[in-house]
Amino acid sequence: MQLDQRTVGDAMIITVNEPRIDALCAIQFKEQMRILSADAPQRVLLDLGQVDFIDSSGLGAIVAALKQMNDGQSLELACLSETVQKVFRLTRMDSVFKIHADVPDLGSCDA
Amino acid sequence: MRMCPTWAVVMLSLAQVVSRHFLPDPVMIHEPFRTRFAADETAVRRALALLLVELRNHPNCDRGACEIVVAEVLNNIVEHACNGGEDGWIELCFAANETATLFTVSDNGVPMPDLRLPPLKNPIIDGAVGDLPEGGFGWALIHTLTQTLTYKRTAGVNTLTFEIAAYSMSE
Numbered sequence: 152m153q154l155d156q157r158t159v160g161d162a163m164i165i166t167v168n169e170p171r172i173d174a175l176c177a178i179q180f181k182e183q184m185r186i187l188s189a190d191a192p193q194r195v196l197l198d199l200g201q202v203d204f205i206d207s208s209g210l211g212a213i214v215a216a217l218k219q220m221n222d223g224q225s226l227e228l229a230c231l232s233e234t235v236q237k238v239f240r241l242t243r244m245d246s247v248f249k250i251h252a253d254v255p256d257l258g259s260c261d262a
Numbered sequence: 263m264r265m266c267p268t269w270a271v272v273m274l275s276l277a278q279v280v281s282r283h284f285l286p287d288p289v290m291i292h293e294p295f296r297t298r299f300a301a302d303e304t305a306v307r308r309a310l311a312l313l314l315v316e317l318r319n320h321p322n323c324d325r326g327a328c329e330i331v332v333a334e335v336l337n338n339i340v341e342h343a344c345n346g347g348e349d350g351w352i353e354l355c356f357a358a359n360e361t362a363t364l365f366t367v368s369d370n371g372v373p374m375p376d377l378r379l380p381p382l383k384n385p386i387i388d389g390a391v392g393d394l395p396e397g398g399f400g401w402a403l404i405h406t407l408t409q410t411l412t413y414k415r416t417a418g419v420n421t422l423t424f425e426i427a428a429y430s431m432s433e
Contacts, residue, residue: 174303174306206330234326241407242402244387246387247394
């Protein structure tokens with residue numbers, strides 16, 4: 152499970168460099184998110200642009216990642232594929248997360 | 263000894279009658295897809311990849327819906343029906359027509375509780391973030407995206423059948 156992180160402005164962007172978050176890797180995803188968000192600033196953005204597919208285990212792991220954020224931290228999502236969007240919409244989880252069509256312009260450190 | 267020409271004609275006609283009765287009419291046959299694999303997460307991922315490739319042969323299939331539903335069905339079998347058993351197997355079949363993709367999924371795991379399909383029960387997500395459910399989405403997705411969902415248990419085998427509506431070609 153390959154998660155990359157970078158800090159832009161006052162936010163951390165975590166990019167999932169995997170085509171799937173499914174039953175096979177959901178626990179690993181949740182654990183890596185726990186480690187990354189422990190030291191993250193208040194705003195965390197999960198870039199799912201490389202992810203073609205999530206199943207209900209993957210969805211559960213993203214919800215778990217939200218629940219394990221520290222007080223005051225937020226978890227937003229960006230770049231959902233058509234199928235990933237469908238899973239969020241059908242389970243109404245699209246009403247729980249702030250979802251961006253693209254990685255929003257967060258301003259950069261040297262701006 | 264030479265064959266009488268009349269007999270040759272009779273035998274030729276007979277051959278035509280036989281072939282007409284025993285060969286199928288030349289209609290388009292959508293070959294059903296069938297694969298059988300071990301009931302574990304790695305094999306499930308491979309089977310889904312294979313399914314997606316096959317579904318490309320059917321342009322009006324709702325591939326996203328098919329992948330979501332079949333993934334949930336297979337995960338349930340691995341986690342609940344076969345749950346770590348070494349000799350667990352799953353058989354996945356589908357056939358597609360113009361209006362729907364028809365799936366049959368069988369496994370040799372334990373039966374569904376009460377020999378019935380779990381009912382549609384959407385997880386409650388209106389409370390605080392800390393109370394959000396991390397599971398229970400699987401059957402909600404299956405019920406929402408399928409039509410004519412059936413379950414039966416016969417001779418130690420679970421069989422689930424369901425249809426997923428195709429995209430309308432006129433859309």
